[in-house]
């Protein structure tokens with residue numbers, strides 16, 4: 001995904017939903033953050049780029065580097081490890 005698309009589709013909606021809270025988004029964030037809370041790839045409030053796993057081909061797959069509070073409130077964002085997914089119904 002290009003950075004412009006990421007900003008428009010994920011970063012901006014995430015921050016908008018931080019500033020202007022809506023119950024349906026907060027419910028989604030609560031569910032996602034309950035998974036992030038116990039995740040081995042999280043450090044503080046960040047999905048840590050330094051933490052990850054090597055795949056079968058030897059490539060290092062790592063956290064995305066996002067603030068989880070923002071990412072969890074972006075309906076079109078997804079966990080890089082597939083622990084939670086896109087909510088296109090809430091965009």
Ligand code: SF4
Nearest residue numbers: 036039042047079083
């Ligand atoms: S987004 Fe996924 S990998 Fe990142 S902290 Fe949350 S559950 Fe973990």
